[in-house]
Amino acid sequence: xxxxxxRQKDLKICKSSVRALVKATLLYLEIPFQExxxxxxxxxxxxxxxxxxxxxxSPTDCxxxxxxxxxxxxxxxxxxxxxxxxxxxxxxxxxxxxxYIVHSILHLMGWDDLEEKERRAMRKKEKSCMRNLDELRLxxxxx
Numbered sequence: 843x844x845x846x847x848x849r850q851k852d853l854k855i856c857k858s859s860v861r862a863l864v865k866a867t868l869l870y871l872e873i874p875f876q877e878x879x880x881x882x883x884x885x886x887x888x889x890x891x892x893x894x895x896x897x898x899x900s901p902t903d904c905x906x907x908x909x910x911x912x913x914x915x916x917x918x919x920x921x922x923x924x925x926x927x928x929x930x931x932x933x934x935x936x937x938x939x940x941x942y943i944v945h946s947i948l949h950l951m952g953w954d955d956l957e958e959k960e961r962r963a964m965r966k967k968e969k970s971c972m973r974n975l976d977e978l979r980l981x982x983x984x985x
Contacts (some may be wrong), residue, residue, distance in 0.1 A: 878947075897985045924939040948964055
């Protein structure tokens, strides 16, 4: 089961599109279908989580919390950060948010990006996942 919770107003979120994107990513990564929760939160909420769990009070793009064998985990994504980053790079904020979801799922699977070698491998896997989503013509934008 893919649960989606929208607790922000910075970017319009289509929950069925999020579910399709998450399901496609899990299938592509050959992850047995499990329960996963995706939360879209405000800049303040993500900053609070970042401070509480990582002792860093700054807002961040996404945070993942792996759980157990039956529930893959919880993903917290901040569309405000995606919009700000997209604006600076002239990117699509929906695509940036998609990348944050993919990135978070990879973290749930144990991928890490703290060391340069790991970061390069994770970026390569993210690009591969995003290409797959493009081939499937999946987007977060409501039809």
